[in-house]
Amino acid sequence: MFKSIKKDLPASIVVFFVALPLCLGIALASGAPLFSGLIAGIIGGIVVGALSGSNIGVSGPAAGLAAIVLVAITSLGYKNFLLAVVIGGVIQLIFGVLRLGIIGYFFPSSVIKGMLTGIGIIIILKQIRFFFGMDKTIEGKFDFLNVGWDNLISELLRDINALLSGNINIGATVIGLVAIGILILWSNVLSKKGKIFQLIQGPLVAVVVGIVYYLVTKDGALGLNESHLVSVPVPDSFDSFMGQFTFPNFGVIGNSEVWITGFTIALVASLETLLCVEATDKLDPHKNVTPTNRELLAQGTGNILSGLIGGLPITQVIVRSSANIQSGGETKLSAIIHGFFLLISIILIPTLLNQIPLAVLAAVLFIVGFKLAKPSTFKAMFSLGWKQWLPFMATVLLMIITGDLLLGIGLGLAVGIFVVLLKNYQNSHFLHKEGEDVPDGKIKMTLSEEVTFFNKGAILKELDNVPSNSMLELNVLNTKYLDNDIIEILEDFLLKAQERNINIKLVSQKGVVENPDSFVEFFKNDKIRL
Incomplete structure (x- = not known):
């Protein structure tokens, strides 16, 4: 040293x-x-x-x-x-x-x-x-500048008061x-x-x-x-x-x-x-x-x-x-x-x-x-x-x-x-529609790498808006983690899809599956953490 x-x-x-x-x-x-x-x-x-x-x-x-x-x-x-x-x-x-x-x-x-x-x-x-x-005890002539609470702003106003008064x-x-x-x-x-x-x-x-x-x-x-x-x-x-x-x-x-x-x-x-x-x-x-x-x-x-x-x-x-x-x-x-x-x-x-x-x-x-x-x-x-x-x-x-x-x-x-949660909410998925005005139009939804319960509202809203007699391609190729809340939403959507004649194509690292019987069983056998 x-x-x-x-x-x-x-x-x-x-x-x-x-x-x-x-x-x-x-x-x-x-x-x-x-x-x-x-x-x-x-x-x-x-x-x-x-x-x-x-x-x-x-x-x-x-x-x-x-x-x-x-x-x-x-x-x-x-x-x-x-x-x-x-x-x-x-x-x-x-x-x-x-x-x-x-x-x-x-x-x-x-x-x-x-x-x-x-x-x-x-x-x-x-x-x-x-x-x-300044003298701390000095009061200026411009009393209207003073406020009723004691904090940094009130002190500043009192100082301005003293300055304007020439003290x-x-x-x-x-x-x-x-x-x-x-x-x-x-x-x-x-x-x-x-x-x-x-x-x-x-x-x-x-x-x-x-x-x-x-x-x-x-x-x-x-x-x-x-x-x-x-x-x-x-x-x-x-x-x-x-x-x-x-x-x-x-x-x-x-x-x-x-x-x-x-x-x-x-x-x-x-x-x-x-x-x-x-x-x-x-x-x-x-x-x-x-x-x-x-x-x-x-x-x-x-x-x-x-x-x-x-x-x-x-x-x-x-x-x-x-x-x-x-x-x-x-x-x-x-x-x-x-x-x-x-x-x-x-x-x-x-x-x-x-x-x-x-x-x-x-x-x-x-x-x-x-x-x-x-x-x-x-x-x-x-x-x-x-x-x-x-x-x-x-x-x-x-x-x-x-x-x-x-x-x-x-x-x-x-x-x-809050900003992180908001951006996470907004970026949970990517949605693309082909032939939006056509009844049998194809809709592609791509999920992000990590999807948690914070994203539940956004994904639920998009799934509810999928029109009847259409095809939904759900892409989870890059998804590493799915919260249980999201799995439940997808499981519920399977039942709604059958009632509304919506065909589902699931794209993952395992391959492509059309109209799966259960998302839970499928994801358990995939590389997605649940």
Whole structure:
């Protein structure tokens, strides 16, 4: 592993520069203490990095869990939420032991893309008040914009109310706009101009500029007060440093809401990790394949430790992983070293961290959210047709309306299943009529490879519409499975066919049989599973 230190060390510095503002920003978006984001980043780098089977994946607090964490902390309280994180980690260990690393493949890509897009939109909407330096208690003049229920939409309307009323901090808005300009310029222009702009990342530059802005303007009209800055504890001794850590409340171990939250964290964290693993393996120039079950075990261990000492949930993160790959990282050493850099930063420079404007972190998260919810994603999903568009939009809209990620995924999955069942219903058979206007016309019906009870209604309707004094050719050459419900329909049709003078020609791998006495006996001797 140490053979690649010449490449892994520079890569770890880049990942640290990317991770530091993201750890703080995601904690901000989650409504959690900012120190908790740093804890998760440290454990994600050192512990998960050491246990993971991925050479280039980097773990830490994830934007994808911010919506869940925000709701959970609000409803449970922070110490009870930490217990849910520990429970989530234990469930992830169970997932790994049961070899459930393939669970990500059971969710339609339209639902997963909808989940990521919904998360991106929620992150953007949640940062508006920090970007403009709003006071949460401020009420604007445009009260007609407020609604009677409390959810993400109502919060957005209240923020619009405050904006229209001019209840913003000009200094926070200025540095927020400057930070966005730096991030866009860095990613779209400067990063392509030379290696120095790839080594020094845009988020770090935005943070440094934000600190300089605060120091220069703090006594002026455009200055920021403490409520607009990062706030992490500044220890003055080893004991005070240890006192920064928060521990879970095991007294609520029997609370069902804690367990539901824990399972939600485990499921979403596992899905996001597995999706990231798939993406990073594709980006890996050496095309290494990450063992997914081992990754679940590593992530579960990391989440247990993070929850035990006050950290946010952890997943493998595509932003940090891709930065690691682009910077030349070759082994897990780069992820581990970046974790140690984060640890050193909270010990040596907490005072400096507390001079970072929240508006700068909001700007970083605006870019993160935009990358998750690009307009091009909506366009691409729409171009794929309604079968992809419907589950995608159902997931996005329900997540935004309710703020509940699991509910959004559940609805998207339900819509996806409905689409599959509908297409299965429509594609159960192929019907072709010859001489439709002729009484003795020939009708050909070809059954699909697998025909289940979902297809019963469609096939029954077609058989009932077969006219008297005609011939029905039933083709089962490609059919591998027939549900018993379909066999019963065909058996009943044999009796009706005799009464209506309908001749039946059955075409199968065994050959051609006219007017069979029984479909059941015939299919038992064929290669069709019943």
